[in-house]
Structures are given as C-alpha cells and as structure tokens.
Amino acid sequence: MPDSAYPAMIDILRDFLDDLASASLDETTIGALTADLSDWRGRLEPLKAGEDERMFGRVDDVPGHGQVMCPAFAIEEQDATSVRATVSFGDYFLGGNAAAHGGAVSLLFDEVLGIPANSGPAMMARTAYLHVNYRAITPMNRPLTVTATLYAVEGRKRFVRGELKDGERLCADADGLFLELLPGQQ
Numbered sequence: 283m284p285d286s287a288y289p290a291m292i293d294i295l296r297d298f299l300d301d302l303a304s305a306s307l308d309e310t311t312i313g314a315l316t317a318d319l320s321d322w323r324g325r326l327e328p329l330k331a332g333e334d335e336r337m338f339g340r341v342d343d344v345p346g347h348g349q350v351m352c353p354a355f356a357i358e359e360q361d362a363t364s365v366r367a368t369v370s371f372g373d374y375f376l377g378g379n380a381a382a383h384g385g386a387v388s389l390l391f392d393e394v395l396g397i398p399a400n401s402g403p404a405m406m407a408r409t410a411y412l413h414v415n416y417r418a419i420t421p422m423n424r425p426l427t428v429t430a431t432l433y434a435v436e437g438r439k440r441f442v443r444g445e446l447k448d449g450e451r452l453c454a455d456a457d458g459l460f461l462e463l464l465p466g467q468q
C-alpha cells in the first residue's frame with residue numbers, strides 16, 4: 283500500500299472539495315472540470331476493488347482514515363475509554379448561514395464516538411442509535427474540539443457520550459449506543 287502518497291492525495295482532495303464548494307463557477311471552468319473528472323472516472327473505473335482491497339477510509343494513523351466523507355479530525359489524546367480530537371469544518375461541509383451542516387456534525391460524532399466504542403480486543407461494535415443535540419451554531423474553518431467517552435458497558439451494549447466545542451461554547455452533544463457484533467454478524 284503506497285501509504286506515503288495516499289494521505290497527501292486525500293489532503294488535496296479535501297482542499298479541492300472546499301475550493302469547489304466555495305467557488306463561483308463560470309461556464310468555461312465547469313466545462314473544463316467536467317472533462318477532467320470524466321477522464322479520471324475512466325481511469326479509476328477499471329481499478330474497482332472489493333472492500334478489503336480499498337484504501338478509502340481504511341488507512342490507519344491518518345485523520346479520517348483517509349476518506350473525505352467526514353471532516354478530518356486529529357486525535358490529541360486517547361485512552362481505553364475516551365478520545366479528544368481537533369476538527370475543522372471546511373467549506374465543503376457548509377450547511378447555511380456560516381454554520382456546518384448538521385449531517386456532517388452527526389457523521390463526525392458517529393466516527394469519533396465509534397473510537398472508544400471499539401477500543402479493546404472485543405468484537406467490533408456498530409451504531410444502534412446516535413442522538414445528536416445541536417446546541418449552538420457549529421462555526422466553519424476554525425479548530426474545534428470533539429470528545430467522546432465510553433460511560434457504560436452492559437453486555438454487548440456500549441454507551442458513549444460526546445461533545446463538540448468551540449472553545450468553551452458547546453456546539454453539539456451526542457449520546458450513542460454501539461452494539462458489539464455477534465460472531466458471524468455483519
């Protein structure tokens with residue numbers, strides 16, 4: 283796996299999506315971009331691979347595991363039951379009125395709460411529910427702090443809470459139930 287080149291490519295892809303989302307496009311640029319993207323579709327299509335051979339979202343030690351679906355977060359601190367990370371919502375994740383899209387905030391929580399829910403040697407746990415409260419606008423393009431803590435384990439159930447903060451201001455919080463998968467369960 284070309285692990286040195288892939289993260290840089292994903293960084294550029296993130297920047298590209300932010301630039302695209304924040305641009306006012308003229309017809310010439312749209313035409314050129316469509317041609318370039320069509321060319322890349324043709325080059326990538328023959329490389330289609332099964333889940334296990336893909337890199338997107340499956341590269342360890344890279345913010346967001348090397349995908350662009352969720353805002354990239356950088357883990358600052360982590361132990362067996364908690365994690366604290368820094369995240370910034372680029373223009374690609376704009377909802378409206380200078381606030382991050384609520385779906386992107388939920389996606390971030392699913393990823394970050396999934397970390398303490400999946401720490402340890404037990405079977406992988408999958409989200410059964412994720413309740414998100416939007417307490418205040420989540421601002422764009424500035425470093426925010428996201429935390430998650432595993433606060434209870436009952437059999438296969440792992441309960442995790444999380445917060446997204448802009449300094450001391452609470453933007454959103456979340457409560458998730460993750461269920462440890464049974465052997466053979468997908």
Ligand SMILES: CCCCCCCCCCCCCC(=O)SCCNC(=O)CCNC(=O)[C@H](O)C(C)(C)COP(=O)(O)OP(=O)(O)OC[C@H]1O[C@@H](n2cnc3c(N)ncnc32)[C@H](O)[C@@H]1OP(=O)(O)O
Nearest residue numbers: 339340341347392393396397400408409410411459461464
């Ligand atoms: C790439 C490397 C990654 C490494 C780092 C990791 C970080 C990334 C992590 C990313 C993370 C991303 C994560 C994602 O995005 S995961 C993707 C989103 N989630 C799913 O697709 C899950 C779909 N659902 C299922 O597969 C099943 O429903 C599961 C497996 C969850 C449970 O079906 P199963 O048949 O196994 O269990 P059960 O139905 O017998 O229930 C068992 C118990 O649980 C209780 N219950 C069930 N549901 C609910 C509910 N909604 N509220 C309250 N309670 C609920 C139920 O009452 C019962 O309780 P009790 O009667 O026993 O007391």
